[in-house]
Amino acid sequence: MRGVWTVEQVTAAEDRLLARTPDGALMRKAAFGVALAAARTGARHVVLLVGAGNNGGDALWAGAFLRRRGVRVTAVLLAPDRAHPAGLTALRRAGGRVVGVDDAPIEQADLVIDGIVGLQARGGLRPDAAALVDRVASPILAVDLPSGVDPDTGVVHEPAVRADLTVTFGCLKPVHVLADCGRVELVDIGLGPELPAPSLRVLEAADVLAAWRFPGPKDDKYTQGVTGVAAGSSTYPGAAVLATSAAVLATSGMVRYAGSAADEVRGVWPEVVATGSVEDAGRVQAWVVGPGLGTGSSSVEVLRRLLGEGVPLCVDADGITMLAQHPDLWDARDPETPVVITPHDREFARIAGHEVGDDRVAATRGLAKRLNAVVLLKGNTTVIADPDGRVIVNKASSSWAATAGSGDVLSGIIGAVLAGGADPATAAGAAAWLHDRAATLAADGVPTSASRIAAAIPDALRAIR
Numbered sequence: 001m002r003g004v005w006t007v008e009q010v011t012a013a014e015d016r017l018l019a020r021t022p023d024g025a026l027m028r029k030a031a032f033g034v035a036l037a038a039a040r041t042g043a044r045h046v047v048l049l050v051g052a053g054n055n056g057g058d059a060l061w062a063g064a065f066l067r068r069r070g071v072r073v074t075a076v077l078l079a080p081d082r083a084h085p086a087g088l089t090a091l092r093r094a095g096g097r098v099v100g101v102d103d104a105p106i107e108q109a110d111l112v113i114d115g116i117v118g119l120q121a122r123g124g125l126r127p128d129a130a131a132l133v134d135r136v137a138s139p140i141l142a143v144d145l146p147s148g149v150d151p152d153t154g155v156v157h158e159p160a161v162r163a164d165l166t167v168t169f170g171c172l173k174p175v176h177v178l179a180d181c182g183r184v185e186l187v188d189i190g191l192g193p194e195l196p197a198p199s200l201r202v203l204e205a206a207d208v209l210a211a212w213r214f215p216g217p218k219d220d221k222y223t224q225g226v227t228g229v230a231a232g233s234s235t236y237p238g239a240a241v242l243a244t245s246a247a248v249l250a251t252s253g254m255v256r257y258a259g260s261a262a263d264e265v266r267g268v269w270p271e272v273v274a275t276g277s278v279e280d281a282g283r284v285q286a287w288v289v290g291p292g293l294g295t296g297s298s299s300v301e302v303l304r305r306l307l308g309e310g311v312p313l314c315v316d317a318d319g320i321t322m323l324a325q326h327p328d329l330w331d332a333r334d335p336e337t338p339v340v341i342t343p344h345d346r347e348f349a350r351i352a353g354h355e356v357g358d359d360r361v362a363a364t365r366g367l368a369k370r371l372n373a374v375v376l377l378k379g380n381t382t383v384i385a386d387p388d389g390r391v392i393v394n395k396a397s398s399s400w401a402a403t404a405g406s407g408d409v410l411s412g413i414i415g416a417v418l419a420g421g422a423d424p425a426t427a428a429g430a431a432a433w434l435h436d437r438a439a440t441l442a443a444d445g446v447p448t449s450a451s452r453i454a455a456a457i458p459d460a461l462r463a464i465r
């Protein structure tokens, strides 16, 4: 698990650290990390874009360190009268060139270092900086974060820097897990002891494995948690097959299916115990309800019944629409029963009553609190919030999951991990993580499909075991 801290948290922690550190030491440490990363690219001529604040100071000091390694360095000052004085002196002493915007040798650079703005960034690049960035053809190394991207929300305010590499300091900030920053390198500046509990968490392979249930010597088909799937309809039998496939491949115990696509499901998965209705389904340890189910009165009754069963639920797709249309459905649920809902943006707007907006983390957190449920907001970056305000963020390793039916696969995986007994937010996070890896594996660089993403679940798991 990796932590992520907001600008407010980082700034407060930095203030405490600065108070017990010699003047300028932190910036030099940070800048040295930038210089090392820049040197590793092999660039022989580095152009620094230097803004008004400490982010520009980092760039100037990095330039001074690079000069000592014999690299040609030109600093372009965007705000000449506000450039970091000590950084500027250090660069000049080391033999770096300093120019104004009109003389920027952007086209001659092997590497451009973006020190335009860092944690205090507000809005997109200003016109003079934007004009320079527009001319860049070399790789860009962003200091702390790509300028023009909001540090806390990851919103890209165009025009913004597109970084190949971002070197950040002390800890990850939300921008690094919510937006494209290229490769992210973290330089230790000793901030750790000053940091409070993280605002967001990012799961790693070990966390995903820990959430999964694998059979032991004492297990049988029931003890690992039985997953129930209530999905599909005569119009959408495929959703039933996809969600069930994912549950089957993510679980080694048992999967039950209940609904009108029982024949289709049995045809693909003879091992699934399939029935026509939830009344006949038998006991399960978690339900997946909603994909392709329809929103008619019989579907509403299915959802009402399952919400009242007292086992964890993953409510997806039509299930979310029904919860939006019939808020009284929540009354069927004991508040202690874990519920995970998995909206995409349009479903989110339906159930929340407002658009997601720019701050996806705040929006997800707000809805989770209001509904007393875990909310998993889909997208290239998946945001998972629990009612207590804890948030897990999963940035996709590729965009191949953006294919019809892949959400049905995700809900099947969530159901399987929930049935195994994982805490609901961790189950949702681990499932999102694995779903992304399965999509990347299934695609292997060319278009894939939801069935293939499901089929890649075992390989995605095997790769981390």
Ligand SMILES: NC(=O)C1=CN([C@@H]2O[C@H](COP(=O)(O)OP(=O)(O)OC[C@H]3O[C@@H](n4cnc5c(N)ncnc54)[C@H](OP(=O)(O)O)[C@@H]3O)[C@@H](O)[C@H]2O)[C@@H](O)CC1
Binding pocket: 014, 015, 018, 026, 027, 028, 030, 031, 051, 052, 053, 054, 055, 056, 058, 116, 117, 118, 119, 120, 121, 122, 123, 124, 125, 126, 129, 143, 144, 148, 169, 189
């Ligand atoms: N503190 C520490 O311990 C350490 C800090 N470190 C470093 O300091 C960085 C934070 O530095 P910081 O606080 O000086 O602010 P920073 O982001 O450089 O902004 C400066 C000014 O830019 C302006 N501006 C705003 N938006 C803009 C835009 N879109 N486009 C252009 N300009 C814009 C705005 O001024 P304005 O022009 O609006 O008056 C703002 O006040 C941090 O990211 C890290 O790199 C490291 O050395 C490690 C130790």
Ligand SMILES: Nc1ncnc2c1ncn2[C@@H]1O[C@H](COP(=O)(O)OP(=O)(O)O)[C@@H](O)[C@H]1O
Binding pocket: 317, 344, 377, 378, 379, 380, 381, 382, 396, 398, 399, 400, 401, 402, 403, 404, 405, 406, 407, 408, 409, 410, 435
């Ligand atoms: N651009 C993207 N990059 C990575 N993953 C994506 C992207 N767009 C969507 N996804 C993922 O694909 C899945 C799509 O789910 P959903 O929208 O419910 O599709 P469907 O309803 O067709 O099953 C979600 O897991 C979502 O996070």
Ligand SMILES: [K+]
Binding pocket: 055, 114, 115, 116, 117, 118, 142, 143, 144, 145, 146, 147
């Ligand atoms: K920057």
